[in-house]
Amino acid sequence: MTMTEIAPFRLKPWFSERPWGRKSLKPWYEDTGTTELVGEAWLTGPQCVVEGGDLEGRTLADLSRELGGEFPLLVKLLFPNEKLSVQVHPDDEQAKAAGETRGKTECWYVLEAEPGAAVALGLKPGSDTEKIKAAIADGTMESLMEWVPVQVGDMLFVDAGTVHAIGPGVVLLETQQTSDVTYRLYDYGRPRELHLEQGLKVIKPKTAAGKVAPKPMEGFTRLIEQKYFIVDRFDLEEMEERQISMEGAGCLVGLQGNVWIITPGEEIELEPGKAVVIPQGTGEVIVEAEKGATFVRCVAPVSGNQ
Structure with a gap:
């Protein structure tokens, strides 16, 4: 089967449970199929299933294998009800050195934003490794980060190597490389694994991250x-x-x-x-x-x- 023999097809979203997510994703989705908190709706995830047509029931991963490769974009909707962890992603070279397929560069398009909503993109000047370690240890990591107010219609580029976080009160459309390589640096005391050693290795003091004008x-x-x-x-x-x-x-x-x-x-x-x-x-x-x-x-x- 060649690429041109497969016609366009619609995928059913796959809902990812996250501790910072929401019980209800209305009006976007009537039902998530779970009573747990959902933080992400993956629209082109490998496990997403085709809805309708001759390919109904097939996963995107299955179809991609037939076509000789992975679908290159992972597109999601994000629904933070609380702050996301402070994290960083490697670029392609760093990811491959760590045994991963590729890095993770992404962007966020703001679909909904409450007054005062903000995201963090990058570190303040002078935030070296020792300052980052100390801020993580004493719970002041947020003070090292550059917080950017957002409103509906904003597009933000999140370059690989950028320390970043998302605050509550937004709905974001995220487009990224198909990769889930995430190094969590700080998580506000939540009992989840941190990846400080890996994360510190891939942080870049200056990146191209920031708002992008339409x-x-x-x-x-x-x-x-x-x-x-x-x-x-x-x-x-x-x-x-x-x-x-x-x-x-x-x-x-x-x-x-x-x-x-x-x-x-x-x-x-x-x-x-x-x-x-x-x-x-x-x-x-x-x-x-x-x-x-x-x-x-x-x-x-x-x-x-x-």
Whole structure:
């Protein structure tokens, strides 16, 4: 089976239980299938299952193996009800040196934000290893971090090697390399494993992390363009049909309103909070959307498709 023989398909979100998560993810999801706290909805996780069509019931990991590789982007919705741990991710070179497949560079697009919501991106100048160790030991790690206020529509780049954290009161769309390599440095006293030795090795004192200004394009808004991903937002002001190009492997994620992806012999509904994977080689898809609909396109550039 070749890539072009697989038509676009919709995935069912996989819900990840986290101690900082929420009981309810409404209005995004009516039911998570668990009574535990859920922090993440993985939209293109390897364990996500196809909904509808000839591929129904197959996992993304299963399909990716048939196509000769891993799907390059892990797209999630994050629902923090409390602060996430302070953590850092390695870059590709550091990850491979530690026996991992690849590093973890990511970005966050703010979908909801309560007044005063903030994220931490990077360390204050002069925060060396000894200061970090001391702050972790005495519970003052937050004071070493650069806290950034956020509001709906902000895009934040989280470069590998950036010490970071997410505060409560937000819903984020996260697009990242397909990797779950996370070194937890500080967790506010929660009884979870820390990875101080590994984390200190990969911290970079200065990275490209920070807010990214949106860039108006013809027919859409470019939210971010980096080596591993390009994320664009489409806002439909009237009921319309348009062609959407997909130069690399990627997906479309519904954010608001009714959207349909037209494929030969099938219409796939793109619901808010779900992803439709567009296999590499598809080229273009036809999207029909109602007035007021919003969706994003997440693509792994071919050059960064590692």
